[in-house]
Amino acid sequence: MAIVINGSGTVTGISVGGLPDGVVDAGTLATDSVDSAELIDGSIDTAHIATDQITSAILPAGSVIQVVSELNNTALVWTDGSQQTAVTDSITVQEGNKVFMSFVGALSNESVGTGAWNDMAFLYLYQDGSSIRELEHDAYIYVNASNHRVYNVAGSHLTGALSSGTYAFSLQVDPHAADSFSVNRNGSHPSSMILMEIQV
Secondary structure, X not given: OOOEEOOOOOEEOOOOOOOOOOOOOOOOOOOOOOOHHHXXXXXXXXXXXXXXXXXXXXXXXXXXXXXXXXXXXOOEEOOOOOOEEEEEEEEEEOOOOEEEEEEEEEEEEOOOOOOHHHHEEEEEEEEOXXXXXXXXXXXXXXXXXXXXXXXXXEEEEEOOOOOOEEEEEXXXXXXXXXXXXXXXXXXXXOEEEEEEEEOO
């Protein structure tokens, strides 16, 4: 077919592949003339994605947005039956997202074997100073008056949808009797917490 330049300003008769390489440049393409329908699979690789273009807003629900963690090896020993913090950490989340947390409290009994209640501890998971979950731990097993055992009390929790902001979470230990437990014993048995922001 012959190439015809029409009076309307259009050119007809050009077949696919009829233009030499390099003829069509970015300036020739009309604005918004190339959309996803014209792209072939695999045409966009890592090199063609600008920095910070993949944001949490385009990630699917259930994606992990960020992870923070804390390890506490500071030993806590009771002189009374008060409640103490085994481990704590905070995380800043976006509007509507949730926080999934996992925690390990490293407890050891202090050879108090006069009864089951004396070797019991209550563990509380706190969010910004309010208890959101309670666990009970019984460490009645002991060897003799000079020995102890270390117990790792582990658990997890998923919050509901949160408003944007910073939230503090902590694992609190409350022994039933004074001197019946220590936490993070001798600094060699640390408690830990992992917080993950989950896209909703």
